[in-house]
Amino acid sequence: MLAQTKTGIALLYDEVSENAYDIRLKLTKEVLAIQKQDVVCVSGSDRSANHRTVTLHRQPVGGLGLSIKGGAEHKVPVVISKMFKNQAADQTGMLFIGDAIIQVNGINVESATHEEVVHLLRNAGDEVTITVQYLREAPSFLKLPLGSPGPSSDHSSGASSPLFDSGLHLNGNSANTAPSSPSSPIANEPKYEKRWLDTLSVPLSMARISRYKTGTDKLRSNAFEVLALDGVSTGILQFYTAQESADWLRAISTNISDLTLQNMKMANKCSSPSDQVVHMGWVRERLGGTDSSQLYKFKFLALKGSSFYIFSTPPLWLADDCWLQANLYFGIHQDFNFEDHRPYCFSVMVGHGKSHCFNVELGSELAVWEKSFQRAIFMEVQRTGSKTYMCTWQGDTLCFTVDFALGFTCFDSKTKNVLWRYKFSQLKGSSDDGKTKVKLLFQNPDTKQIETKELEFQDLTAVLHCIHSFIAAKVASVDPVFIDSQSIARKYMYSN
Numbered sequence: 001m002l003a004q005t006k007t008g009i010a011l012l013y014d015e016v017s018e019n020a021y022d023i024r025l026k027l028t029k030e031v032l033a034i035q036k037q038d039v040v041c042v043s044g045s046d047r048s049a050n051h052r053t054v055t056l057h058r059q060p061v062g063g064l065g066l067s068i069k070g071g072a073e074h075k076v077p078v079v080i081s082k083m084f085k086n087q088a089a090d091q092t093g094m095l096f097i098g099d100a101i102i103q104v105n106g107i108n109v110e111s112a113t114h115e116e117v118v119h120l121l122r123n124a125g126d127e128v129t130i131t132v133q134y135l136r137e138a139p140s141f142l143k144l145p146l147g148s149p150g151p152s153s154d155h156s157s158g159a160s161s162p163l164f165d166s167g168l169h170l171n172g173n174s175a176n177t178a179p180s181s182p183s184s185p186i187a188n189e190p191k192y193e194k195r196w197l198d199t200l201s202v203p204l205s206m207a208r209i210s211r212y213k214t215g216t217d218k219l220r221s222n223a224f225e226v227l228a229l230d231g232v233s234t235g236i237l238q239f240y241t242a243q244e245s246a247d248w249l250r251a252i253s254t255n256i257s258d259l260t261l262q263n264m265k266m267a268n269k270c271s272s273p274s275d276q277v278v279h280m281g282w283v284r285e286r287l288g289g290t291d292s293s294q295l296y297k298f299k300f301l302a303l304k305g306s307s308f309y310i311f312s313t314p315p316l317w318l319a320d321d322c323w324l325q326a327n328l329y330f331g332i333h334q335d336f337n338f339e340d341h342r343p344y345c346f347s348v349m350v351g352h353g354k355s356h357c358f359n360v361e362l363g364s365e366l367a368v369w370e371k372s373f374q375r376a377i378f379m380e381v382q383r384t385g386s387k388t389y390m391c392t393w394q395g396d397t398l399c400f401t402v403d404f405a406l407g408f409t410c411f412d413s414k415t416k417n418v419l420w421r422y423k424f425s426q427l428k429g430s431s432d433d434g435k436t437k438v439k440l441l442f443q444n445p446d447t448k449q450i451e452t453k454e455l456e457f458q459d460l461t462a463v464l465h466c467i468h469s470f471i472a473a474k475v476a477s478v479d480p481v482f483i484d485s486q487s488i489a490r491k492y493m494y495s496n
Contacts, residue, residue, distance in 0.1 A: 004251035005029070008244070011140055013223060013236040019139040020238055024196050027251055030204055030259065032226055034234055035196040039096050039134040043191040051102060052192065053131045054094045062087040064121065064128060068101065069142050071114030077101065078109065078117040079135050081144055096194045098144050099132035134194075202228045205259045206314045208282040208298060209252060209361050215295060217341060224249055224361075229314060253362055257281070274383055275305035279372030281365070285310070286345075286357040296342070296359055301369075303376040306383070308348065310356065346370070349465075374476055381473035387466050392456040393419075400455060400463075402470045408440070410453070420453070424474045430467075436460050 006027040011020040012034065024035040039052075056064050065087025070076045077100035080089070089095045102110055104120045105128060112120075121128065138144050206229040211219050222245040223238040239245040264277045271277070280303070284296035300311040309315070342359045344366045349355045360366050386403035393400075393410060398419065401409045407423040422442040428450060432438040438460060440453045457463045 004254050006248070006251050008248070010244075010248070011238040011240075012137075012234075013238045015236060019137075019141070021137040022140060022144070025237070025248070026198075027248075027255065029255055032202045032204060032207075032234065032252060033198050034200040034202075036136045036199045037098065037134070037194055038136050038197050039099070039192050039194050040197070041190045042193050051131050051133050052094055052099075053103075053129060054092050056088045056092065056128045056130065058126045058128065059088050065089040065091075066095070068114070068117065068121075069144070070100075071117065072111050073113050074141075076139055076142065077135060078112065078114060079138060079142065079144065080132070081142065094190075094192050095132065096134060096192070098135055098138055098194075100135040101130055101132055103129075103131035105129050136199075200232070200234065202226055202232055202234050203230075204252070204256050205229065205263065206282075207256050209249065209256070210284075211249070211361055212296070217296075226252060249362070250364075253365070257368075271305075276379075278303040278376040278379065279368065280304070280314075281369075283358040283360050283369075286359065299358070301358070303372055306380050308350075308376075374472065377469050378473045378476045381470055387470075389457055389459075389463050389466075393453065400457075402466055404470060404473065408442075410455075424471055427471070432460060432464065434460075438464065 004027060006025070008025055010023055010025050012023045013020045022037070024037075026033040026035060058064055062084060065084045066080050066089040067082035068078050069081040070078045079101070080095060080097055080099045083089045083095065083097055101117060102108065104117070105124050107120065109117050109120065204226075208227050209224055210227065211224040213220055220236065220238075222240070222242050223236050224245070225236055226234040237248070239248065260281055264280060268276045280301060283299055283301050285299045287295045287297055300314050302309040302311065302315065344361065344363055345357060345359045346366060346369060347355050347357045360369065381404055385405070386401055388399050388401040390413070391398055391400040391410075397413060399411050399413045401411070403409060406421065407425075408427070409418060409421045411418045426442045426445065427440060428443050429441040430438060436458065437454060437456050440455065442451050442453065443449070444451055
């Protein structure tokens with residue numbers, strides 16, 4: 001996988017106010033940065049000031065040269081929504097679309113309605129002094145343009161509305177109709193520019209993504225959240241189209257996966273060949289219950305050496321961080337065809353029937369986990385070679401061995417005499433009573449007849465898991481696609 005770099009516009013959704021704000025996302029290999037627009041002083045002595053006070057000279061043609069939106073009735077300040085090129089507001093060089101109007105000729109208007117501010121500006125005379133502050137989190141319902149101010153063909157002067165531009169580019173009610181001197185910046189006045197500024201940087205190493213609404217099984221529409229290892233959250237990132245959301249989700253997931261592989265590679269440098277990390281990453285585990293709105297909790301899974309681990313947080317490979325560990329080839333059974341009310345789920349059965357159900361965000365992640373389990377089991381079976389269990393057959397206590405090279409062998413525990421042996425390919429079926437007994441159906445290579453061997457084990461579940469793992473590894477060993485992927489994975493895991 002190649003790390004993605006990407007920049008684009010999105011919305012930051014506030015679940016409390018239910019408003020969404022325009023932001024810019026900047027994705028690098030290691031960080032997702034959230035940027036918000038702000039007005040900054042780039043020269044002059046006023047660089048630390050948050051407020052700007054600007055004097056406008058109303059022009060006979062064009063008036064103040066701006067339009068406004070918003071108002072207290074919508075719980076937002078009145079903001080400049082349009083500016084007209086080469087007219088009064090534009091000529092100051094100190095006003096910007098998105099500026100919230102705080103004062104008009106010394107009168108505070110922070111709690112004023114839209115109509116009150118329109119009336120005040122239209123009747124303020126030829127010289128109007130306004131104090132503004134850029135509204136970094138302007139609700140998206142105001143539909144403010146994100147680019148530089150440009151010319152507009154809207155010159156209407158009809159009734160004002162808080163969600164539509166109220167034009168203040170006419171003469172207003174000024175008593176003086178003589179031409180006024182144009183508003184223009186003074187040489188020693190501060191110079192301002194509108195810029196995208198980083199407000200939050202979320203490191204992607206060991207980060208996780210969630211598309212679900214907190215505490216529910218409901219997917220967010222064209223939205224998701226990225227959470228860093230230390231708990232820092234981007235908030236809810238919302239996109240205008242499903243395609244945009246999917247593209248960003250894949251790009252961020254790719255970078256998280258790439259960093260996870262790098263962390264695996266570093267961990268493997270300090271581990272023996274028999275204790276390598278095959279795969280690790282975040283999943284959600286379904287909590288117990290029969291309710292249709294079952295909750296899921298983030299867990300960190302790892303396939304390392306001969307074991308499968310479930311962690312609450314990414315490990316430093318210390319035992320006290322792990323709350324479940326199971327042996328790969330005889331302790332667990334995986335089901336990647338597991339169906340749940342969430343997509344992209346799989347289950348892992350540990351020990352004596354304890355099942356853990358997991359969910360991932362993308363189909364590609366599910367495919368990686370499936371291949372990783374196959375690879376980890378194959379490697380563990382190859383390392384182990386064989387596994388022997390005590391069993392009872394025809395009233396005698398015997399040894400039953402599953403061997404990667406030889407297949408199935410039953411022999412006398414005392415004399416070591418082999419009673420029967422079959423290859424993996426000769427096993428044609430099986431059945432069990434769910435307790436201790438299993439019937440294995442083998443085909444005789446000479447007579448082609450089915451021969452049934454009924455065995456009894458103390459730990460039947462472990463035996464069945466072991467048989468399944470050895471057969472899966474044997475099938476994989478003759479699969480050229482699997483062998484090629486093994487070579488690539490081993491080369492990556494052990495390379496410098």
